[in-house]
Amino acid sequence: MSHPNAGHANESYRFVQLSDLHLSSIDRPNPLQLCNKRILGYLSWLKRRRFTHQEWILDRAISALHDLAVDYHLVTGDLTHIGLKQEFTQCRRWLNKLGTGADTLVIPGNHDLYVDSTWQDSFAAWQDLMLDDVGLVSQLKQKTAAGKLDQMYPQVRVRQQVVFIALCSVFPAPWLRATGRINQQQLMRLKFVLNDPALADHCKVLLIHHPITMTHTRKRKSLLNHADVCALLKHSPVDLVVHGHGHTRTLEYLACEDGRNTPIVGMASSSSTSAHELQRAEFKLFDVRRGHHNWHISMQSYQFDSTAEQFKPAEVCVVSELV
Ligand SMILES: [Fe+2]
Numbered sequence: 001m002s003h004p005n006a007g008h009a010n011e012s013y014r015f016v017q018l019s020d021l022h023l024s025s026i027d028r029p030n031p032l033q034l035c036n037k038r039i040l041g042y043l044s045w046l047k048r049r050r051f052t053h054q055e056w057i058l059d060r061a062i063s064a065l066h067d068l069a070v071d072y073h074l075v076t077g078d079l080t081h082i083g084l085k086q087e088f089t090q091c092r093r094w095l096n097k098l099g100t101g102a103d104t105l106v107i108p109g110n111h112d113l114y115v116d117s118t119w120q121d122s123f124a125a126w127q128d129l130m131l132d133d134v135g136l137v138s139q140l141k142q143k144t145a146a147g148k149l150d151q152m153y154p155q156v157r158v159r160q161q162v163v164f165i166a167l168c169s170v171f172p173a174p175w176l177r178a179t180g181r182i183n184q185q186q187l188m189r190l191k192f193v194l195n196d197p198a199l200a201d202h203c204k205v206l207l208i209h210h211p212i213t214m215t216h217t218r219k220r221k222s223l224l225n226h227a228d229v230c231a232l233l234k235h236s237p238v239d240l241v242v243h244g245h246g247h248t249r250t251l252e253y254l255a256c257e258d259g260r261n262t263p264i265v266g267m268a269s270s271s272s273t274s275a276h277e278l279q280r281a282e283f284k285l286f287d288v289r290r291g292h293h294n295w296h297i298s299m300q301s302y303q304f305d306s307t308a309e310q311f312k313p314a315e316v317c318v319v320s321e322l323v
Pocket of ligand 1 (some may be wrong): 078109110111178209244245246
């Protein structure tokens with residue numbers, strides 16, 4: 001359990017999580033761009049996804065955020081449908097409404113790396129929201145998006161008493177699969193970050209697109225080496241895990257070796273038109289402050305009310321003290 005020493009006792013740090021925005025439209029794609037796995041994603045968008053995700057709902061989230069005095073924004077992947085260059089550009093225009101590299105951290109989802117492409121045709125459009133040191137990416141030898149992502153993570157952001165540790169769980173998965181994985185090099189670097197003495201007095205928040213357990217996930221969409229990731233986090237705990245991918249509100253706990261239980265928070269899509277109770281569009285508001293013996297983390301889901309056409313707050317849930 002963390003025993004934070006520095007800072008003011010009641011100082012609160014506030015951040016939001018949005019996820020699975022799927023905000024792009026794919027009007028008139030170049031047929032050559034669809035001569036691969038993307039054809040499936042395009043057909044899915046034509047038939048279903050263009051109706052089940054709406055950018056105007058995300059704009060209502062921006063309106064709601066204006067009143068909440070948020071310190072930081074997390075976007076846990078799947079902003080696009082099939083990762084086309086024009087989708088990255090379209091998403092960037094919306095991200096500009098949300099924040100800047102100083103207050104926003106974006107991680108990739110499997111839809112953003114549907115198939116591999118060049119960095120320039122994909123994540124370059126968001127790189128200042130993904131990287132602390134934008135110059136670093138040009139020094140990486142790999143030319144492809146998948147190659148560079150493999151080298152870049154974890155990304156670490158220290159903001160007051162909170163450290164955000166971002167993972168990349170995506171790779172160009174085979175046809176009909178939405179699986180993820182954390183490769184061995186990234187796991188090694190993560191182990192180093194989690195045990196860094198300089199971060200010991202911070203509230204550790206881990207971001208990953210895929211859920212790290214199988215509780216709410218089918219094998220086809222799972223994190224392939226979830227057992228390795230959980231084993232590391234049981235031994236070297238964080239204070240909170242946030243993820244996307246499932247488009248469903250979930251909350252579970254990871255029992256760690258030191259006796260603590262780490263909350264694992266899953267999100268509904270922030271742009272969803274669903275009326276299903278667990279899948280209505282949402283964003284999550286988190287407040288972190290120091291407790292006597294651990295970090296006090298409260299969470300509030302803002303859910304889309306289709307009648308009022310705005311996001312409304314649900315009850316506050318203290319995730320760090322439910323166990
Ligand atoms: Fe996903």
